[in-house]
Amino acid sequence: MMPMRAVNTAAEQDARYQMNSPLLFGALQALSPDSSIGLLDLAPANASLLDYFAEYYCKLYLPGCRDELLSLDTGIDSGQPPLAVTMASLLPLRQAQGRPLDLVLLWDLPNYLDQSVLSALISYLATHSSRDTVLHTYVHTRQTMPDAPGDYRLTVEQKVKVEISTAWNTGSPGFYLELINKVFTPFRVDRGMLLANGLQEYILRRA
Amino acid sequence: MIDMKQIKENVSNRIKPHQTAEIPADFPVRESKPVVSARDNTAAIGASIRIKGDVSGDENLVIQGHVEGTIKLQGHNVTISKTGKVRANIEANQIIVEGELQGDMLGEEKVIIRETGNVYGNIIAPRVTLEDGAMFKGSIEMEPRQKGMAAPAPASNTLSGSDNTDRKTA
Numbered sequence: 001m002m003p004m005r006a007v008n009t010a011a012e013q014d015a016r017y018q019m020n021s022p023l024l025f026g027a028l029q030a031l032s033p034d035s036s037i038g039l040l041d042l043a044p045a046n047a048s049l050l051d052y053f054a055e056y057y058c059k060l061y062l063p064g065c066r067d068e069l070l071s072l073d074t075g076i077d078s079g080q081p082p083l084a085v086t087m088a089s090l091l092p093l094r095q096a097q098g099r100p101l102d103l104v105l106l107w108d109l110p111n112y113l114d115q116s117v118l119s120a121l122i123s124y125l126a127t128h129s130s131r132d133t134v135l136h137t138y139v140h141t142r143q144t145m146p147d148a149p150g151d152y153r154l155t156v157e158q159k160v161k162v163e164i165s166t167a168w169n170t171g172s173p174g175f176y177l178e179l180i181n182k183v184f185t186p187f188r189v190d191r192g193m194l195l196a197n198g199l200q201e202y203i204l205r206r207a
Numbered sequence: 208m209i210d211m212k213q214i215k216e217n218v219s220n221r222i223k224p225h226q227t228a229e230i231p232a233d234f235p236v237r238e239s240k241p242v243v244s245a246r247d248n249t250a251a252i253g254a255s256i257r258i259k260g261d262v263s264g265d266e267n268l269v270i271q272g273h274v275e276g277t278i279k280l281q282g283h284n285v286t287i288s289k290t291g292k293v294r295a296n297i298e299a300n301q302i303i304v305e306g307e308l309q310g311d312m313l314g315e316e317k318v319i320i321r322e323t324g325n326v327y328g329n330i331i332a333p334r335v336t337l338e339d340g341a342m343f344k345g346s347i348e349m350e351p352r353q354k355g356m357a358a359p360a361p362a363s364n365t366l367s368g369s370d371n372t373d374r375k376t377a
Contacts, residue, residue, distance in 0.1 A: 045343040050335060057349050064344035092346075 015164040023193050023201045025158050027103055027134050041105045042066055048153035065090040072117050083120035093128045100130035106137040107152050111173055122184050135187050135204040140172040142198045254290045289323050
């Protein structure tokens with residue numbers, strides 16, 4: 001990653017803003033409120049998701065493990081259990097009892113994870129998914145990005161409220177389509193859309 | 208099994224006014240409020256009380272102390288106060304968490320996690336409220352009471368699974 005630097009544009013200094021996210025809301029609206037929905041949100045639990053699903057019949061998995069994932073040390077001598085074991089511990093999806101997830105919200109987390117951690121996460125998610133499972137994520141397309149993940153909340157106006165809690169930037173991982181398809185295997189990009197703030201949102205499905 | 212009525216009687220006897228002068232200065236009860244409120248039929252487990260076992264009864268319960276085991280108060284409400292630390296599965300009509308809970312909750316009507324609440328566990332309830340600032344790790348599952356009923360207008364910050372025939376147009 002590039003060394004951290006302070007923000008230097010007016011847009012970056014605006015730590016709170018709302019943005020359109022057509023693919024995200026398209027994925028949400030594709031979920032039927034009449035059938036049981038399994039949804040995994042990797043962001044810390046917040047009320048906005050509960051608000052959105054107020055009338056749905058669903059099971060929301062809110063493991064709140066973002067910080068733990070970010071702090072995983074993948075060094076050879078780290079003394080930690082294998083990543084696959086760690087994923088099962090951090091994401092207790094065994095409660096799904098064999099029922100695949102319908103939607104996984106990754107937000108901008110993949111930009112901040114060590115690539116081996118991200119691969120382990122995706123492999124673990126793949127074991128709890130089907131061909132109908134949808135992954136949604138945001139990828140930073142600019143050279144720099146905030147040095148910590150943002151907080152994203154759904155609004156009643158079908159927008160996403162973004163809150164950046166850091167004033168520092170760091171280098172973005174530079175994800176591009178082929179790299180995403182490689183890192184997210186067995187998921188592949190189904191749709192992508194560049195948003196006004198330099199984020200690109202992606203919908204991925206099992207190949 | 209711990210009978211809440213017995214707790215109520217025991218604690219009520221202990222806090223009789225004429226006995227107050229006989230309580231030593233280092234007596235561990237810190238709350239000056241009555242432990243049992245006859246008005247709203249609510250029992251309380253004081254901040255210095257630690258209970259290990261199964262709690263059941265026929266009245267509402269406020270937990271200010273520590274409880275480890277199970278809590279079953281069907282048809283009644285359980286409140287874990289800010290000072291409360293509970294390691295138990297809870298079954299109750301309405302469950303409010305202002306303190307710490309490690310365990311699963313089965314709420315017949317509603318589960319509310321206040322901004323000071325810290326919950327590690329799973330929730331099954333028709334409605335769940337998560338206030339800003341609350342910490343939650345686990346899963347939330349709706350258990351519709353009568354699937355097919357018309358959906359009521361959703362309350363702020365709530366998760367309702369009891370009625371879901373109408374799609375939210377957020």
